[in-house]
Amino acid sequence: MRTVIFRAIAPYLTSLMVLFSIFVLLRGHNEPGGGFIGGLIAASALAIYGIACGVEPVRRAIYFHPMGISAFGLFVGTLAGVLSVFAGVPFMTGLWVYPTLFGVEIALSSVLVFDIGVYLVVVGAIGSIALALEERDRD
Amino acid sequence: MSASAPGATFIVLMLPFLAALITPWLTRRLGHNAAWLLALAPAAIFIHFLGFSAEVADGGIVTGGFQWVPSYNVSFSWLIDGLSLTFALLISGIGALIILYSGGYLKGHKQLGRFFSFMLLFMGAMLGVVISDSFLMLFVYWELTSITSFLLIGFDHTREASRRAAIQALVVTGGGGLALLAGLLVIWNITGVSQVSLLLNYGDEVRASPFYLLALFLVLGGAFSKSAQFPLHFWLPNAMEAPTPVSAYLHSATMVKAGVYLLMRLNPVLGETVWWETILPVFGGATLIVGTLLAIRQTDLKLMLAYTTVSSLGLLVMLTGFGSEYAISAAVLYLVAHSLFKGGLFMVAGLIDHEAGTRDVTRLGGLRKAMPVTFIAALAGAISMAGLPPFLGFLAKEEIYYALWATDPWSLAFVAVAVVGNGLMFVIGFAVALKPFLGPEVKTPKHAHEGPVLLWLGPLTLGVAALVAALISPLTHRFISSPMASAISGEAETVTISVIPHMGPALILSLVTIAFGIVAYRMLDRLRAGMASLLQTIGWGPDRGFDQFVSGIVRLSGAVTRIVQPGRLDFYMTATFVMIAIALFAPMAWYGEWPSMPVWPADVQFHELAVFAIAFLGLGAVIYARDRLTAIVSLGVQGFAVALLFMLFGAPDLSFTQFMVETLAVVILALVMTRLKLSASDHRATRDKLIDMSVSLVCGTGFALYLLAVTQQPFNPYISDFFAAYSKIVAHGTNVVNVILVDFRGTDTLGEIAVVMVTGLAVLSLIRVSVGYAGIKIGDNDPDRREETR
Numbered sequence: 008m009r010t011v012i013f014r015a016i017a018p019y020l021t022s023l024m025v026l027f028s029i030f031v032l033l034r035g036h037n038e039p040g041g042g043f044i045g046g047l048i049a050a051s052a053l054a055i056y057g058i059a060c061g062v063e064p065v066r067r068a069i070y071f072h073p074m075g076i077s078a079f080g081l082f083v084g085t086l087a088g089v090l091s092v093f094a095g096v097p098f099m100t101g102l103w104v105y106p107t108l109f110g111v112e113i114a115l116s117s118v119l120v121f122d123i124g125v126y127l128v129v130v131g132a133i134g135s136i137a138l139a140l141e142e143r144d145r146d
Numbered sequence: 147m148s149a150s151a152p153g154a155t156f157i158v159l160m161l162p163f164l165a166a167l168i169t170p171w172l173t174r175r176l177g178h179n180a181a182w183l184l185a186l187a188p189a190a191i192f193i194h195f196l197g198f199s200a201e202v203a204d205g206g207i208v209t210g211g212f213q214w215v216p217s218y219n220v221s222f223s224w225l226i227d228g229l230s231l232t233f234a235l236l237i238s239g240i241g242a243l244i245i246l247y248s249g250g251y252l253k254g255h256k257q258l259g260r261f262f263s264f265m266l267l268f269m270g271a272m273l274g275v276v277i278s279d280s281f282l283m284l285f286v287y288w289e290l291t292s293i294t295s296f297l298l299i300g301f302d303h304t305r306e307a308s309r310r311a312a313i314q315a316l317v318v319t320g321g322g323g324l325a326l327l328a329g330l331l332v333i334w335n336i337t338g339v340s341q342v343s344l345l346l347n348y349g350d351e352v353r354a355s356p357f358y359l360l361a362l363f364l365v366l367g368g369a370f371s372k373s374a375q376f377p378l379h380f381w382l383p384n385a386m387e388a389p390t391p392v393s394a395y396l397h398s399a400t401m402v403k404a405g406v407y408l409l410m411r412l413n414p415v416l417g418e419t420v421w422w423e424t425i426l427p428v429f430g431g432a433t434l435i436v437g438t439l440l441a442i443r444q445t446d447l448k449l450m451l452a453y454t455t456v457s458s459l460g461l462l463v464m465l466t467g468f469g470s471e472y473a474i475s476a477a478v479l480y481l482v483a484h485s486l487f488k489g490g491l492f493m494v495a496g497l498i499d500h501e502a503g504t505r506d507v508t509r510l511g512g513l514r515k516a517m518p519v520t521f522i523a524a525l526a527g528a529i530s531m532a533g534l535p536p537f538l539g540f541l542a543k544e545e546i547y548y549a550l551w552a553t554d555p556w557s558l559a560f561v562a563v564a565v566v567g568n569g570l571m572f573v574i575g576f577a578v579a580l581k582p583f584l585g586p587e588v589k590t591p592k593h594a595h596e597g598p599v600l601l602w603l604g605p606l607t608l609g610v611a612a613l614v615a616a617l618i619s620p621l622t623h624r625f626i627s628s629p630m631a632s633a634i635s636g637e638a639e640t641v642t643i644s645v646i647p648h649m650g651p652a653l654i655l656s657l658v659t660i661a662f663g664i665v666a667y668r669m670l671d672r673l674r675a676g677m678a679s680l681l682q683t684i685g686w687g688p689d690r691g692f693d694q695f696v697s698g699i700v701r702l703s704g705a706v707t708r709i710v711q712p713g714r715l716d717f718y719m720t721a722t723f724v725m726i727a728i729a730l731f732a733p734m735a736w737y738g739e740w741p742s743m744p745v746w747p748a749d750v751q752f753h754e755l756a757v758f759a760i761a762f763l764g765l766g767a768v769i770y771a772r773d774r775l776t777a778i779v780s781l782g783v784q785g786f787a788v789a790l791l792f793m794l795f796g797a798p799d800l801s802f803t804q805f806m807v808e809t810l811a812v813v814i815l816a817l818v819m820t821r822l823k824l825s826a827s828d829h830r831a832t833r834d835k836l837i838d839m840s841v842s843l844v845c846g847t848g849f850a851l852y853l854l855a856v857t858q859q860p861f862n863p864y865i866s867d868f869f870a871a872y873s874k875i876v877a878h879g880t881n882v883v884n885v886i887l888v889d890f891r892g893t894d895t896l897g898e899i900a901v902v903m904v905t906g907l908a909v910l911s912l913i914r915v916s917v918g919y920a921g922i923k924i925g926d927n928d929p930d931r932r933e934e935t936r
Contacts, residue, residue, distance in 0.1 A: 035881060035884045035888075036878070036879035036880075036881055036884055036885065036888075037879055037880040037881050038880075038881055039798040039799045039802055039881060039883075040799070040802070040881070040884070041799070041881070041883075041884040041887060041888070042888065043803065043887070044799070044802050044803050044806060047803065047806035047807065047810060048806060050810065051806065051809055051810055051813070054810070054813050054814075058813075074903075074906060074907060074910060077902075077903045077906055078903060080899065080903070081899055081900055081903050084895075084896055084899055085896065088892065088893070088896060098893065099892040099893050099896070101877055101878070101889050101892075103878060114878065116878070118877070118879075118888050118889050118892070121888050121892060121895075121896075122884075122888045124899065125887075125888070125895060125899050128899040128902050128903050129899070129902060131903070131906065132902045132903050132905065132906025132907075133810060133906070135906055135910055136814065136906055136909045136910065136913075137810070137813065137814060137817065139909075139910055139913045139914070140814060140817035140818060140821055140913060141817060
């Protein structure tokens with residue numbers, strides 16, 4: 008699979024896919040998209056990079072162990088649910104704030120935080136499976 | 147009833163847990179001297195509860211608490227009456243002394259901080275048990291004592307014996323806790339109240355209920371396992387694997403008394419029935435005798451004391467079961483006396499071990515010159531244990547004989563049991579207190595000398611307390627015994643007994659006991675040899691039974707696993723899909739709800755047909771592909787076609803996800819293929835192919851029929867209308883699918899992502915651990931095989 012063309016294109020393709028996955032994640036609340044699908048896109052981006060350039064560069068690029076990313080995602084997701092307890096409303100109730108940044112109103116919510124958690128869990132879990140399968144040298 | 151200082155009581159209940167948090171840090175700074183500071187926590191608790199004594203002595207009951215889970219009517223609430231107050235004082239008072247003692251005993255131990263932490267956690271749990279008013283709070287604390295005692299018993303976790311004892315204690319007492327939960331739920335169902343303080347008014351209702359026996363047996367299961375009643379007594383002596391401060395605490399005033407506490411607490415509710423007044427005395431009496439006989443057999447100081455603890459618990463259960471006024475006051479006095487002398491004697495045993503280097507009574511002697519203070523403390527404990535004046539144990543024993551004495555055969559039998567039990571406890575008490583100290587000096591592994599103040603302070607204080615409590619008996623009765631006896635029996639009672647002996651049957655029985663004890667003491671070595679050979683002939687005990695039970699369970703699960711998991715992947719797949727087929731067809735066949743043949747829609751567009759055609763082509767390619775890789779990619783083609791269909795029919799999110807899932811599935815399947823190094827093409831026999839084909843056809847048809855049947859039902863738009871209407875208003879999102887996933891049903895998604903993560907972990911370990919890797923083979927958890935290789 009390590010053809011020159013594929014290897015040359017893969018880093019750009021991967022960056023674009025990761026960027027796109029974040030875009031999909033962020034727009035998910037109002038347009039088609041969301042954390043799950045975004046996570047899948049990012050995971051396939053990692054898989055493509057791994058197939059093209061080997062697993063080591065991918066592991067270096069994402070720095071953390073993918074399972075660690077996944078666990079952190081679960082933690083973030085749970086935290087987003089627990090946040091509502093401090094506001095005195097039942098677990099997982101969505102909380103919204105609208106801060107204005109440079110004159111633009113930005114909608115932030117615990118729901119978005121939760122979706123980011125979903126994204127991280129999916130990237131980490133699927134990514135680590137794909138990377139582990141790509142590592143052939145180990146056996 | 148009053149609800150004074152609810153905040154203070156709550157803080158006091160949490161104090162041991164808070165102290166446990168800072169303990170490791172404190173111990174790193176101060177070493178074993180941290181004990182002085184840490185003992186302040188139980189001391190503060192003791193003082194706080196002492197503040198209630200005047201009110202409780204006047205017959206008051208203090209309750210308080212907070213709502214915990216209002217929707218289930220569960221509260222975090224406490225009940226302070228004579229019974230719980232006495233227990234709380236014992237737990238915190240002896241707890242403070244034990245913390246100090248631990249500091250001396252484990253001085254220089256690497257994990258002293260951890261030990262203090264466990265100890266304080268246990269203290270908090272135990273305090274919670276006796277203070278709880280709410281059933282569920284009681285249960286939570288009850289199991290917390292099991293868990294923390296597991297940590298304490300297994301503290302020396304590098305030794306297998308400790309680990310075994312810890313697990314055994316956890317299994318027995320934790321299992322009993324589940325029985326208790328069931329019992330409390332039954333009572334909750336009968337009466338509709340979930341608080342002890344309210345339950346006390348519902349005694350008649352519970353006793354009249356057809357579920358009374360069920361509730362009784364379940365509660366007794368909890369109480370008997372915790373309080374080590376025969377035949378569940380075996381975990382208690384094994385728990386002696388723990389460091390001595392643990393034994394001194396758990397087996398004097400706390401852990402094992404929790405069961406007795408429960409029986410006393412529920413006496414007004416479950417008691418005064420034939421069942422109660424038969425089961426409790428019989429089991430208690432049997433435990434009393436078995437415990438003392440087994441104690442005679444031991445030479446280890448701690449084990450001797452452990453078995454007498456078993457018998458003392460038996461005595462307490464027996465007295466609680468009698469339920470008469472005298473029996474209750476006897477139980478109260480004996481409980482307090484036992485907590486004091488047994489705690490002290492355990493500490494003495496640890497002290498001897500610490501200073502002389504052994505606990506074997508046959509290798510000890512003549513220590514009285516080297517350890518005079520210890521000797522005094524030991525004597526005080528033994529005199530109280532033997533029931534001699536002027537210690538609290540004497541009052542207890544007199545009251546026991548007052549309570550039991552009657553001339554009908556049933557009572558006489560128990561009088562005999564009590565005399566023998568008390569006589570043998572007399573023997574053990576003095577064997578522990580005299581044998582190591584009197585006689586010629588014996589060379590011990592360590593050169594013995596008096597221990598530091600941290601070590602002897604505890605036993606000496608407890609000995610003095612037992613003496614003072616007896617000498618000022620009117621005060622003791624006013625503040626401790628009478629309120630506690632009233633709480634147990636459910637009506638006001640006054641305890642009057644004093645240190646001055648009265649003529650009567652009780653005194654004669656006392657004299658008989660003492661005479662019997664002295665004779666038995668002189669014959670101790672012969673009795674011990676006799677018991678040893680007797681036990682040798684029996685050969686089997688519940689302790690062995692526990693091991694057989696556990697290995698039986700492991701064997702059973704091994705056998706079941708071999709049947710349901712033969713280790714062949716194709717078998718699993720076939721079984722799974724056959725089950726799916728059954729699940730699809732069975733309901734339709736059972737209810738006769740087969741779908742009618744669908745009408746071919748008139749306005750099928752050309753591009754829709756084209757997508758269908760692609761899907762069919764993909765499927766055809768899967769079936770006719772020469773090698774597996776082609777088949778996998780072709781399956782992806784079919785999946786993409788389905789994703790296109792979703793897109794055409796207005797489900798962009800679904801389609802989007804389907805595309806990604808198909809892509810990743812193809813990539814991952816292809817990677818798996820290359821890793822497994824399977825042959826490129828399919829080599830199944832024609833027969834296997836036919837079977838697999840029919841299973842897949844049946845499943846496919848089943849799904850098609852099922853979907854047809856579902857879509858032919860009239861569509862109920864209620865839920866989809868709800869989401870469409872409220873998605874923007876309530877959840878500020880226009881993508882209904884996403885809003886459902888992350889907001890309306892967010893908790894579901896939280897569970898799902900947890901599953902995704904765990905699945906990722908599982909797959910990862912499956913990839914890493916191939917069969918034969920690192921010496922792990924299938925069937926390695928097979929108990930038979932493991933024993934062979936040991």
